[in-house]
Amino acid sequence: MARGASAKTPAAAGAALAAAAGKAGEAAKLGKKTPIDLGDTASLKRALDDCVVQVVTDGGYEEDHFVSNVKIALGTVTCLLALVAQFYPKKWLAQWWVLLACVLAYGACTLALNVFITRVEGEVFLFTRPRKGGKALQASSKLPRFSPEYMLQLETHPKAPNSKLASLERSIASYFDVDGFLVEAPFRADVLRTLRAFESQQKKAQ
Amino acid sequence: MNVRQLMLQTLNLGLIITSALIIWKSLILWTGSESPVVVVLSGSMEPAYYRGDILFLTMGRRPVRVGEVVVFNIEGRDIPIVHRVVKVHERRPGARDEEVEILTKACPTPPGGDANYGNDYEGQLYADGQRWLNRNHIMGRVIGFLPSVGRVTIIMNDQPIVKYLLIGVLAIFVLTSKE
Numbered sequence: 146m147a148r149g150a151s152a153k154t155p156a157a158a159g160a161a162l163a164a165a166a167g168k169a170g171e172a173a174k175l176g177k178k179t180p181i182d183l184g185d186t187a188s189l190k191r192a193l194d195d196c197v198v199q200v201v202t203d204g205g206y207e208e209d210h211f212v213s214n215v216k217i218a219l220g221t222v223t224c225l226l227a228l229v230a231q232f233y234p235k236k237w238l239a240q241w242w243v244l245l246a247c248v249l250a251y252g253a254c255t256l257a258l259n260v261f262i263t264r265v266e267g268e269v270f271l272f273t274r275p276r277k278g279g280k281a282l283q284a285s286s287k288l289p290r291f292s293p294e295y296m297l298q299l300e301t302h303p304k305a306p307n308s309k310l311a312s313l314e315r316s317i318a319s320y321f322d323v324d325g326f327l328v329e330a331p332f333r334a335d336v337l338r339t340l341r342a343f344e345s346q347q348k349k350a351q
Numbered sequence: 352m353n354v355r356q357l358m359l360q361t362l363n364l365g366l367i368i369t370s371a372l373i374i375w376k377s378l379i380l381w382t383g384s385e386s387p388v389v390v391v392l393s394g395s396m397e398p399a400y401y402r403g404d405i406l407f408l409t410m411g412r413r414p415v416r417v418g419e420v421v422v423f424n425i426e427g428r429d430i431p432i433v434h435r436v437v438k439v440h441e442r443r444p445g446a447r448d449e450e451v452e453i454l455t456k457a458c459p460t461p462p463g464g465d466a467n468y469g470n471d472y473e474g475q476l477y478a479d480g481q482r483w484l485n486r487n488h489i490m491g492r493v494i495g496f497l498p499s500v501g502r503v504t505i506i507m508n509d510q511p512i513v514k515y516l517l518i519g520v521l522a523i524f525v526l527t528s529k530e
Contacts, residue, residue, distance in 0.1 A: 213355055220362035227369030230376050245380055251373045255366070 180325035189317055190288040192327050193295055194270045197284055200336040206273035206282065209302075212266055219261065223254040272302055280347050293317050297336065299343040308350065311343035364525060383410035384491030389422055390501035391433055396420070399459035400433060403502035408491025415439055415453055415486060420493040423455065426478045431490055434458075437470055440483070452483035 181188045202208060230247035233240050268285035275281040283302035288295045293316045300310040313335055320332040378387045391404045400406070400420075408422055415421065417439055422431045438454035456470040472482055507514040 210355070213359070217355075217358055217362060220359075220366060224362065224365040224369050227372050231372055241380070244376055248373055248377050248380060251369070255370070 181321070181327070183321065183325050186288050186290055189321065190286060190295070193288070193297075193317070193320065193332065194284075194286055196327065196329060196332055197286070197297060197336050198271050200333050201271060201273060201282070201284060201340060204337070204340050206276050209272040209274045209281065212269075212272055215261060216258065216266075219254060219258045223251060223258065226251045226254065269302075279344060282343060288317070295320075297339060299339055301347065305350075309346055311339050311346060313339040367525065382408060382491065383412075384408045386422075386431075386490055389431065389433070389490075390504045392430055392505070393432070395457040396433055396435075396459050400496065401498070403499050403505055405497040405501040406433065406493045407495040407497075409494050410489070410491045414441070415451065415489060415492065421453075421455065422490045422493070423484055423488045424490060425476065425481075425488070432471075432476065433493070434471060448486035451486050453485065453489070454483060 181192055183189070198208070226247050230244055230251070233243050233247075235243070268287060269283045270286060271284040273282050281302045282299050283304075284297065284299050286295065286297045295313075295315060295317050297313040298310050299312070301308050315335065320328055322328055379385060381387075387408050389406050389408060391400045391402055391406060394402050406420075406422065415436055417436050420433060420435050422433050424431050432455075434455040434457050436453055437456045437458070438452075440452040442450060442452075454470050454472060457474075471477060477484070507517070
C-alpha cells in the first residue's frame with residue numbers, strides 16, 4: 146500500500162543519516178529495512194511513531210493535515226518577509242519604513258509560529274479526521290532521552306474535558322532486536338489494542 | 352521522505368537562515384547605518400586601526416564632528432574608506448545633509464598630531480571635482496572596535512574557496528542534525 150511505503154522511508158532516512166550509511170545503501174538495494182542505532186532515541190521514536198501512523202490509518206482514520214499546513218504557511222510567510230527585507234529594490238533611506246515593517250512582522254510571525262507549535266501541537270505527531278460514527282483522534286508519544294520507556298497516548302481531538310485517554314507504555318526493548326531492527330508485529334498488535342481501547346472508551350462516553 | 356516532511360525541513364532551514372538575516376537588518380535599523388559592522392581593509396589608520404580589525408558604526412542624526420573616525424563611500428570606489436574628520440563646515444544652521452561639508456584625513460590620532468600626510472582632498476582620494484564629503488557619503492561613525500577578528504573575513508575575500516568550504520560544512524551539520 147502506498148501509505149506503507151512512504152512510512153517506511155522516513156524511518157530509513159533517519160537511520161541512513163547516521164553512521165550506518167554504508168549498510169543503508171546495501172539494505173535498501175535488498176529492499177529490507179535499515180537498522181537504527183539503539184542509542185539514538187530520536188530515530189527510535191520516529192520509527193515507532195511512523196508505525197503508529199500506519200496502524201491508525203489502516204484502522205480507517207484519515208490523517209488531518211491542518212496543523213502541518215498552518216506550520217508550512219506561517220513558515221513560508223516568515224521566510225518571504227525576510228526576503229522582502231533583503232531584496233527590496235530601493236535605496237537605503239527610502240526603505241527604512243519597509244525594513245521596520247518587515248522586521249516587526251517577522252518577529253510577530255515567528256512568535257505566532259512558536260506559540261502555535263507549543264500550544265496546539267505539543268507532543269502530538271498525528272491528527273486524524275473523525276471516522277464515520279466516531280471521533281477524531283490525536284496521537285502523542287514520549288521517549289525521554291536516556292530512558293527506554295516509550296509512551297503512546299491516544300486522545301480525542303479536540304480534547305474534551307474529563308476525557309480518558311488510551312495509552313500504551315512499554316520498554317522499547319520489547320520492539321527492537323539487538324541489531325536495531327524494529328520488529329513490527331508485536332508493536333502493531335499493541336498499538337491496535339490501544340486503538341480498540343480508545344474506540345470502546347469513546348463509545349462508552351457517548 | 353514525503354513531500355510534506357521535506358517542506359517542513361526546508362522551512363526549518365530557511366527560518367534559521369532568515370533569522371540571522373533579520374538580526375542583521377534590525378541592527379541596521381537600530382544604528383541607522385547601512386552597514387553597522389565593517390572590517391578595516393587598509394593600513395592607512397595604523398597604529399590606531401590595523402587591517403583585519405572590526406569596527407562598529409552608528410549614524411543617527413547627531414552631527415559629524417571633527418575628530419570622529421568615519422567610514423565613507425566615494426563614487427567610483429567599491430570599498431568604503433575609514434579616515435578621521437579634520438574639518439566640518441555647516442554654512443548655515445539647519446543645513447541639509449548635502450550642504451554639510453566634511454574633510455577627512457588618514458590620521459591615527461586626533462588632529463594636532465602628525466602633519467606628514469595631506470588630507471584626503473590633497474591626496475586625491477575623493478572623486479574628480481569633489482572637494483568635500485557630505486553627510487550622505489558617510490556610512491557611519493566608529494563607536495567601538497574589535498581587534499583582529501576581521502582577519503577571517505579578509506582571508507575569505509582573498510580566497511573565496513574558504514568561504515564555500517565553511518558554508519558547505521555548516522550546511523552539512525544542519526542537514527544531518529537529528530532535530
